[in-house]
């Protein structure tokens with residue numbers, strides 16, 4: 001199976017309070033995007049396409065290996081992955097059977113997670129996501145913040161990346177998705193096209209860096 005990796009790295013650093021795109025924020029002196037690319041490569045996915053902000057191409061090219069392909073991302077994560085997927089489908093390159101889509105914002109994802117996703121794809125699953133259980137009581141609230149319902153947490157899962165897909169299924173699902181629709185992950189895109197999504201165990205270390213506390217925690221993990 002030939003798998004290609006996509007790293008979504010075109011987001012801003014707004015919630016992190018960063019002075020640069022989040023994917024360029026350093027963790028132990030290395031930009032987050034470099035950690036994410038390494039996870040895919042160490043997991044056996046050598047060919048990687050990274051979606052980056054259009055005005056930061058040079059900055060990303062400076063920190064990433066020469067053989068990582070860069071594409072200009074979009075205003076939403078969905079648009080960024082769509083742009084990278086176009087590059088993956090380049091007819092001049094060997095056709096990939098599978099695509100793994102990973103967030104640059106999950107720098108400490110262990111390669112075991114990549115292995116589990118690849119194994120499920122090799123076993124015939126058209127779409128695979130790593131998940132973790134929800135350990136807190138989880139509720140819904142109304143506009144005033146008043147609790148309206150408690151959700152049965154036994155059936156809830158937190159979804160991580162990398163998410164794996166049969167390439168044809170992912171390409172087809174993105175083609176069917178109206179251009180203006182924004183979804184928060186790629187499993188949602190294929191589900192909208194009716195593709196069944198399998199789960200494999202995720203890993204707490206694959207947590208997403210969103211706010212400054214997450215970065216502090218990641219720094220502690222790499223220094224400990």
Ligand code: C5P
Pocket residue numbers: 007008009010011012022023051073074075076077078080081102103104105106208209210
């Ligand atoms: O904003 P959030 O942390 O959920 O973004 C998840 C991932 O999607 C990040 O790695 C971010 O760089 C990427 N992203 C993107 N293009 C956007 C917005 C987010 O590639 N327009």
